[in-house]
Amino acid sequence: MSIEPGILYVVATPIGNLGDIAPRALEILGAVDVVAAEDTRRTGALLSHFGISARQVSLHEHNEPRQVPGLIERLRAGGTVALVSDAGTPLISDPGYRLVVAAREAGIRVSPVPGPVAAIAALSISGLPSDRFVFEGFLPAKASARRQRLQALAEDPRTLIFYESSHRIADCLADMRETLGADRRAVVARELTKTFEQIRGGSLDELCNWLAENEDHRKGEFVVLTAGAPEPTGEGVTPEAERILGLLLAELPVKKAAKLAAEITGLGKNQLYARAVGLKSGE
Template sequence: MSAQLFVVATPIGHLDDITYRAIDVLKSVSIIAAEDTRTSAQLLKHHNISTPLTACHEHNESNKIDILIQRLLNGENMALISDAGTPLISDPGFKLVRAAQDNNIRVVPVPGACAAIAALSSVGLPSDRFSFQGFLPSRQSQRLIQLEKLKDETQTLIFYEAPHRILESVKDMADVFGADRPVGFAREITKTFETIKKMTLADLIQLIESDRNQQKGEIVLVIGGATQEKDLEQEKLDQLLTRLLQDLSVKAASQLAADLTGIKKKVAYQRALELTNKD
């Protein structure tokens, strides 16, 4: 009878960010398949876990699947972990989990830390609808193509980015999404130099350029959706027009609003009429 494959989330920084259940599972299984055995050994030592480790990463996963699946079929319970966070989320493990499912081996998730969710929960952008995009392409031409496909998405977008590409990627985002698009910047979550800020893409470029420390560590970018930005602009315009219409005619109020915001006078005039008729 086949055993079970446990997909175990591990800390993304602080070694104590692990569940009691995860520790129990890691202690009870026969073997742990880890992305990097050296990194995982530190976690196991911290929690007094002596279970043997075997490497399972992007370079050997395909060749090692048959061996790991056979061990499961022979009745050995196994845990799958990555260097940090939840396995398979921009980390190895998909091929092993798919093979386990194909062989009718029970796959058991052991939930825990995930950098994408941690960032989303703390940057103050809408979280009711979001899309995880992982890492953007390293080549700028391909990165711009991908961003163009996403610029009209109304849901919040979550990206991981490498520190050596963060400035280039944020500049490309500003070019495609607009410099005023809101962004949550989460760096080194749960670690000593944790940084979590919400600003515009333009402000983030300035921050990264002025402080090279912001180009280090693990980085998550949370980008506000297109409609969310448009709704915010509409709300600000309505507030401005409502105040101006208390003292000015529709024509004068729309002209002043256009001058102050940079929008077309025709758009401001039409909205001023709508607000006046609503009243």
Template sequence: MEISPTLYVVATPIGNLADMVPRAIEVLQTVALIAAEDTRHSRTLLSHFDIDTPLVAYHDHSNNAALERLLGHLRNGKDLALISDAGTPLVSDPGYKLVDLALREGFKVVPIPGACAVIAALSVAGLPSDRFMFEGFLPAKQHARQGVFKALLRERRTMIFYEAPHRIKDCVADVLAVMGPERVVVLAREITKMFETVKRLPAAEMLEFISADSNQQRGECVLLIAGFAGDEGLPVEVIEMLDILREDLPLKQAAALCAKISGIKKNQLYQYGIEHPL
């Protein structure tokens, strides 16, 4: 029986090298070639585990010729591994095109699970984890960043972002400005590393915490924001109903109809609508 060449998508530690899983070491030792986001960074990791497999660069700026060379490797019947600088490849890292084309050509693609900053942060945040969304890196400019938060103002799922350390203070200030002082925020910084920090506070207090300690503005940051849970004592379901109704009706009529359906006082709904225009 012919054995199909395989592309292995291999997770690597996000800080603590002891988090490298044995299966990942075995795969990286046995494949014919490793495609890495940054070969200089990855050589340190491979050297630590006595892995001498040939290494080539594959990153966001790689051209189609580099992608073709990697696919050619699989076409020639040789196994290939894909790694990123840290964590699970393709999670805010390059690799999507390679995996997509490998699957299109019928090659086997196998995940080797391991560290992932998104999931690690979520697991210790104490926020609802049954439904969550990951948005990657936020825009660098304040106006665009606030635009993202405004669009997500009533998102009910836990929200997860990556943020650069030099922008984390401004980012939390934008959460405060858009989502309010009581919206719960979690900063998971330097996960698995020596100066790991996991802090959960309302947005106003989180901004004070970060502002008072410059160390919190260093390292790799994951920011989690609690989902929308309602305003002014109104359940989120009622607010959503009112918003739907007032898309097609004057606010007074929408509030009256919503009150009849929900049992909430019409005046309370009307006042909410005035203070929170669509």
């Protein structure tokens, strides 16, 4: 294959099943001067499987600032570079952002070679609304920061998509149940396109119980998707805001409960006050 000089190719690779690699991706990987890989051992195994001999350089989150200038100089001199991550599309919770930005700022052409993305693959089979969604990548590792981030997303009406590791998946789901609500619809996609692929849907409470049932359910790589927040009720007060209001009303007068609920949820104090009056009267 003949390729144009001075181009940075962003090449997607399989997330599990090697048969998912695109023919064009194989052609590009076999034709470029160098492959910038997140893990040269893993990429080396992929290239070897397809009979490709290519020079590799390591490009990961710890050495990216150091490696970028040399790759940019190579591209300026007319060389060709393929950027790959360990699996899926580079930059989607993977290294490569600095290289792409530097290339674009230098006037170097950056060309995508599309392919698998775990988040989109999971969304396509989740059964959750796919017209509007937000990809959050990995949640914070620390429990307090993770819960804080989830709380900030609790009222988002879009489908939420997360990545998670095997050693945090149980804690992640438990925190989702606590902050988003036990009845929130969700899907856990485990080991997508691999031998032990599992897709499990249900409420967050049901999924937490499913994870606890079997140690194997907590192994592998995960995509977690949750439905967005329910649409506001007729009064414009969301179910979550109403829940908070109910808790406050158990301890505070109506006016103070509505004021504090407005500060917590960001909703209008007047509408919360009106709903608080309704709750107090049993409506």
